[in-house]
Amino acid sequence: MLWFNSLLLITAAFAANDVVCSPAQVPLQVKSLKPKQLHGRFLHITDMHPDPYYRPQTSQSRACHRKKPKNKRKESKYYGTPYSKCDSPFRLTNHTLDFLKENWANEIDFVIWTGDNARHDNDRKLPRTPSEIFELNRAVASEMQKVFSSRGIPVVPSLGNNDVWPHNILSPGPNSITNEFASIWGAFIPFPYLQVFQRGAYYTVEVIPDEVAVVSLNTMYFYDSNKVVAGCPFKEPNDPGNLQIDWLEVQLEEYRSRGMQVWISGHVPPSPGNYFPECYVRYVELALRFQDTILGHLYGHMNVDHFFFLESGDLNIYPKADSEVRKDEAPTPANEGGLYKTLMKEFSALPKSPKMTDYAVVNVAPAVVPNPYLPAFRIFSYNITNSRGDYRLATSKRKHGHPRGDKGNKTVHCKTEEYQDTWRCHLDQPWFSDPDSPSRSNKQWSPLGYAQYYIPELGKANETHPPNFELEYLTYQVESLHPRDTEQEFVYPVPVRHLPQDLREPGLKKSKYCPYRMEDLTIPSWIRLARQLTKEKRRKLRKKFRRYMFVGGEEE
Template identity: 25%
Template sequence: MDLDFCELLNVTFVKVSVDIISVIKMSNRMTGGFKFLLIVVVFGSLCASVHGQCDDAAFESLENVGEEIALENKFFRYNASSTSVAHHSSCTLCYLLSITAQRIYFCNRSQEQLSYLINGLCVFLRIYNSRICQGIVSVYKDEVLYVVGQLLLSPKQLCAVLIENCGEAYNPFKANWTVALPDVPKPPVQPRQQPKPDQPVLRVLHLADIHFDPQYAQGSEADCNDPLCCHKNSTKKSMKVKQAAGRWGTAGLCDLPIKTMILLFEHLQDEAEFDYVIWTGDLPPHNVWNQTRNGQLHAYEYLLQLFNEYLPNKLIFSALGNHESAPADSFPPHFKTLPNKYSISWLYNALAEGWSATVDPEQKEAVQDSIKRRASYVVEVKPEELQKAENEGAKVHIIGHIPPGHETCLKEWSRNYNIIAQRYENVIRAQFFGHTHSDSFTVSYDRSGSDVRPSNVMFVAPSVTTFAYCLPAYRIYTIDGVHENSTWEVLDIETYILNVTEANQTGERPKHYNRVDEECGKSCRKARLCELLSSNSAAYATCIHKPVVKL
């Protein structure tokens, strides 16, 4: 059947104009970069009709995908659940956007032409309002189009990386690669020993995903259609506010007010007892369409100011979150051929200076060199360092932002991380992560022998921000302390929350954070069991949705 791609897309629009909007709404929590690429899909079909044809033969694969969508109705075929619809549609959209984005790039259209049309389609499809559409296009266009021009992956390979169970392989970069471990046999597993009650302990503060928002406005709309609410422009002035943003924060699509962030540090200074701090990243708010490099640096400098003012004598161990960069999620590697305008050194240089001030003076130069030369948003766990620790009888704690096994972490990377963690389970005593905004933990299992055996645990801290629909929280771990034969194990976990909803109702200044110590019913117990039995997000999702069988 000989159909022009633009005609095919027009037919699809007429048939599913309502459905495309609903499917895009389902993916409302996508980061700005991926939403920008989503818009490029539709724009690419107009490239030929608005600006004239490029080489037709070069876009044969694009027409084949468009024909498949129109003829087989694979784009919006409703299955049993909205989840399956969203996944199938996102997968097909990904194929389209990958081919079309390349088409746009090689058409040599100007940045102004691309921005104008993409912004118009973003508004037309009601993905966001014009203000946010324009912001997303402005922030992401340069890097997205540069990456498209350098991309060596096929559309299906790219989509395999971006979307679970979509495409040819989970990881096209040597899909089944396995990390090389030192040629040293794994020693016998050491039984976990409980320390004596009178042994010294360490108390460790874990702050995750602060996401403080300087633009938070009390009384503004908290129930808006934007990705982030509680701003003065979250609703039109002519419209009545449906849900007013509270004084101390709002458990919804809102980030943390500055005053509540300061309240947290005042509380930590006066009431919380701990020896050192773990901060696992994500400081700026979720307004990814309105962020600049200077803005990200100012947020980081403000956090350091609070640490210096309220916790001046505490050691701070930090990890980088995916929101620290501008644009968010953009951490280019140190390629020699990378143009300077895309370099991430502006962030790493600031981190090197700030982080080195929180460590021992003798380690300052080494920390700065490590960050400037080797830092990138690619988590690297070096088996050689763990082997050195094993040789010396030392123990190790690992901190990071995105927990391995999470849906936003490449599967092959997670698998190889697990290989390392299994090999060095005698060395790795604890692993601390954030990113999910939820209070949880994950148990990993050793399946190499005849019996499946739990081998290590990852502790995932809740967020300080209220985004999305959370209460501000932090954790304190009690760890086996400094003494001979210390295990350095986590002995206890305390989670503290600030009930901003209650504080907003009373109108008074919240007095303290409350320790979470509530009953666990059937659904809670099932969730806890699934956490124990699952080593990644897919396994947990399968477990949690299984019907309960009464015995």
């Protein structure tokens, strides 16, 4: 009876908000997804967490589901409750997708959508069910299809840790969850990858055919909270994490041979605090080996706006146990001092003249759900104006960077029982790195920057005054917002009408919206920003970075 009542409530809630179930879905062929005209922009959206039980004016301590609190400040809000533990009402998720439909759907080339489209399991009186999770995902997928896919815009979703039941747990596929999502996302997954998806819930899409692909990884097989997988051990080749990394390696080799560029996307970001140690090592090695092919790494899950680096030092062997050495270096809020202090420590350890081959950058986007901060999404821009050029695909053997602590001798340690059957002792492929590749220097397909939008007055919105998405900040230099060649609008990184009034006129030298002043989003630019954030004289910049991380709130 509980399952039946839950399903009725979900269906009724979506119907009340003009959301319909997904129609019969026919897999789209990759070639049919090419936009008529490239705009040089894409959307990254993550962690919507719609909640069919959300009710305004109920208690935050009861997940905003029931009972009016004595203290009005602890009462849930009409469009969502910022800085709380409550999930998103359908009003908020629908408002977000409506805003994107009206303002951005005709301005972007593809969508990277990194998971968690069901509510958290945070109410013991209303436990989640598989049917509820699937129904929520199906309804959101239907809306994404109507807003974007219907316009020929590729949508690349990823599986989140709250999109599975039980929470955080996904056994090796094929299973009922991978089969169900193969149906739910049938309109997004290219037909040739359906069988692979049913096995492991990962796939790839050529969002710009023969030029740019997006790989959607199933991070549940890397996530150390998933206790039904082994975590990529060297001696278990059929572990689902190892199978996925093997598959990813083949995809990257194929795309590299075709001269293509690739975005890597998924839900849980790769860090020592999130991934099984052996999965993390394999991921880092691939990220650095294919630095000339991978444009960047985009993730969600953390609900915190930040970036961090994957480093060659992560592949070293240390005399002390890895967990002991790396624990205080992992970019995860579980560390003492919190995520912000951990990142500042990481950034301050960067050398003055770092070897660019030793780094890859992971970008983690804030969430739509106002749990625990404010709703947000990102619009990235990328270079479509430069000629492609024939940058060479060079090879270079691995050169270890600056390990923290005392690096051990692999020749010695890999003969010991402790290390001989670990991936660190068996990853010896040559690395592909080129300073002229799009991840390292600005050329065609290089990421240029992003504009982040949020709802600062969410708690004040009501039936008569809906919330407004506003520009929070830009990574760009102010001058780049008004390029000289304006014969076609798509050369603008952000359409002028989407800018605040004081940014719409050319000639500005600085703006509060552009604190980072990044030339682009290549690896050297991210390293430059990280180093600036740790300089004593850049306190104001550091203060802004922290405010953006938690969207004006306090670190959880």
